[in-house]
Amino acid sequence: MIEPSTSSTNGLEEPATVIAGLVAEFRTPDALKAAATKVRDAGYRLWDAHSPFPIHGMERAMGIRPTILPWLVFCAGLTGAAAALLLQWWTNTIDYPFLVSGKPFFSLPANIPIIFELMVLLSAFAAFGGVLVLNLLPEYRHPAFSVKRFARVTSDGFFISIAASDPKFDLSATRALLESAGAVAVDVCYAPAEAPRLPGVLKWGLVVAALLALIPPLWIARQRQIPSDVPRLHIIQDMDFQPRYQAQGVGRFFADRRATRPPVPHSMAVGGRQLDAHFYQGQIDGQWATTFPIPVDRETMERGRERYNIYCAPCHGLAGEGDGMTHQRAVARREPGWVQPRSLHVSNVREQPVGRLFHTITHGLNTMSGYAAQIPVADRWAIVLYVRALQRSQNAVLDDVPTALRPALLQEPTKP
Secondary structure: OOOOOOOEEEEEEOOEEEEEEEEEEEEOHHHHHHHHHHHHHHHOOOEEOOOOOOOHHHHHHOOOOOOOOOHHHHHHHHHHHHOOOOHHHHHHHHHOOOOOOOOOOOOOOOOOOHHHHHHHHHHHHHHHHHHHHHOOOOOOHHHHHHHHHHHHHOOEEEEEEEEEOOOOOOOHOOOOOHHHOOOOEEEEEEEEEEOOOOOHHHHHHHHHHHHHHHHHHHHHHHHHOOOOOOOOOOOOOHHOOOOOOOOOOOOOOOOOEEEHHHHOOOOOOOOOOOOOOHHOOOEEEEEEOOOOOOOOHHHHHHHHHHHHHOOOOOHHHOOOOOOOHHHHHHHOOOOOOOOOOOOOOOOHOOOOHHHHHHHHHEEEEOEOOOOOOOOHHHHHHHHHHHHHHHHHHHOOOOOOOOOHHHHOOOOOOOOO
């Protein structure tokens, strides 16, 4: 055992130190690699080679075997993937099952993003922490830095350091080995005999900081347990806490203390005048209109077809037979209380005036909701025009055929 020693300078006693090992310098990378081979063959285990850049083949010269770091990363990634899969399965199927549009409670493809993210996260933690632990880090100062010439290791120096804790370490024998391996200089490195202690000011500063860090979570926990009518303090004022009145809330600015203001008497919104009963209500002199208040042309027909396919076809079907995809899905799911949408080709619908059809689209009928909020007035009339075209396509009469085409239509077909 190497005994600690003390020294004094100007009457002041310096801290006791012990021999931590030997540091040998070599001139070239090849010399360093050859020396590493000799140290390896000599049976030393607690030693290392230092170079300002990687040296090809150095790991074989030192006898370094693959570490377990890849296995640590693999196990951490597998754990993250399994934990994410289990958490999503338990949450969606056991703890809080919620049916969304008939989708299964658990589906592997939908859960892959979270599985991948947690797998990568735990793998990164394992790689970072594994490198620190396997390299005995953090080490704030290596004993080799007590040798001045070792500072050249980051520029043009090549060194081998052997720790005094190695079972085969002997000061004279180890020095002789390094010199025989071609070392140009061999220096003894020292380390403090006792582990350095934290300064008292720093220690108490950390204690005070830890106590102060406990104040916010304790205060939050206390506020959550005490009922209060005063809104909680929110440091981040996101969109949930906008400076505005809530609907049907109290408005202290107004005399009646109502946040929701009643409409001003005899007023209407800009553009809200609906004096044209034919256009806005589908009526003429209190009767359902039989004519269109919009141009009846191909452009309006195409607009009506487009709006019909968006708003009406899901229930009534593309041909208006009442067999849209919504109805088919409801039948397949055996939805209770489902009523099949009415066919647009039945006689009581075909015989309705266009104003009555417009009124139905606007305000709804029976189980059908009105579409006044979704479809502008002109588009509702365009839909009625397209519905009339659908009805005529399935229930055409001779009067619907242009006069010039009637002879050809009435001609007897030629027998083969």
